[in-house]
Amino acid sequence: MHNLGILLSGRGSNFIAIADAIDSGIIPNTQIAVVISNLASAPGLAAARQRGLNAIAIEANGRKRQEHDAEIIACLRDQQVDLVCLAGYMRLLSPGFIEAFPQRILNIHPSLLPAFPGLDAQLQAFEYGVHVTGCTVHFVDEQLDHGPIILQRSVPVLEDDDPHTLAARILEQEHLAYGEAIARVLSGNYKIISRRYLPKTGDQ
Ligand code: GRF
Numbered sequence: 001m002h003n004l005g006i007l008l009s010g011r012g013s014n015f016i017a018i019a020d021a022i023d024s025g026i027i028p029n030t031q032i033a034v035v036i037s038n039l040a041s042a043p044g045l046a047a048a049r050q051r052g053l054n055a056i057a058i059e060a061n062g063r064k065r066q067e068h069d070a071e072i073i074a075c076l077r078d079q080q081v082d083l084v085c086l087a088g089y090m091r092l093l094s095p096g097f098i099e100a101f102p103q104r105i106l107n108i109h110p111s112l113l114p115a116f117p118g119l120d121a122q123l124q125a126f127e128y129g130v131h132v133t134g135c136t137v138h139f140v141d142e143q144l145d146h147g148p149i150i151l152q153r154s155v156p157v158l159e160d161d162d163p164h165t166l167a168a169r170i171l172e173q174e175h176l177a178y179g180e181a182i183a184r185v186l187s188g189n190y191k192i193i194s195r196r197y198l199p200k201t202g203d204q
Helices: 013-023 043-050 065-078 095-100 121-128 163-187
Strands: 002-008 030-037 055-057 083-086 105-109 132-139 149-156 190-193 196-199
Touching: 002 013, 002 043, 002 065, 013 030, 013 043, 013 163, 030 043, 030 065, 043 055, 065 095, 083 163, 105 163, 121 163, 132 163, 149 163, 163 190
Parallel strands: 002 030, 002 083, 030 055, 083 105
Antiparallel strands: 105 132, 132 149, 190 196
């Protein structure tokens, strides 16, 4: 059985999509061991409790990032988490966090990286005037929205879009992409060569 740890700061729709993907067997042999938020008021934390999951607020309370992260790492270890999924977690991870879970932290970002990293990616894409955007699930490394890409899904930008309609279209794809990417990573059936995520085939 795989144990996921989810980190979130907001509404948690990606967390809910992951939980649904586990329930429906898209992510097999897996449970959510813990949902952690840096904000006690995050609606995603309440949603996790409603589903009967172990949901914990670990707030920074003015501590340095490293100290705050150390408490989160201890909690994830305590719950025997083998894959950490960032799902709208609005804090940068310290290098120590990344070292504690090498190639075991995933993030979802609402653009086709490397375009539009950082905040408000959907608005950035809309204002730039791209005709195609989407979402990216990637491994987390020490740079923001940067690690090896596991999968991407694209959406068109339509003539009558506004930033909200575009973000909603991307979000639908995020919900499909995250479960699929988690299942792929947990299968272990891949290799990473330099930055490239490559599925393993045959007896490689
Ligand atoms: C999503 O757009 C995700 O791509 C980004 O933050 C947002 C979180 O939304 N990293 P939700 O809390 O999962 O609904």
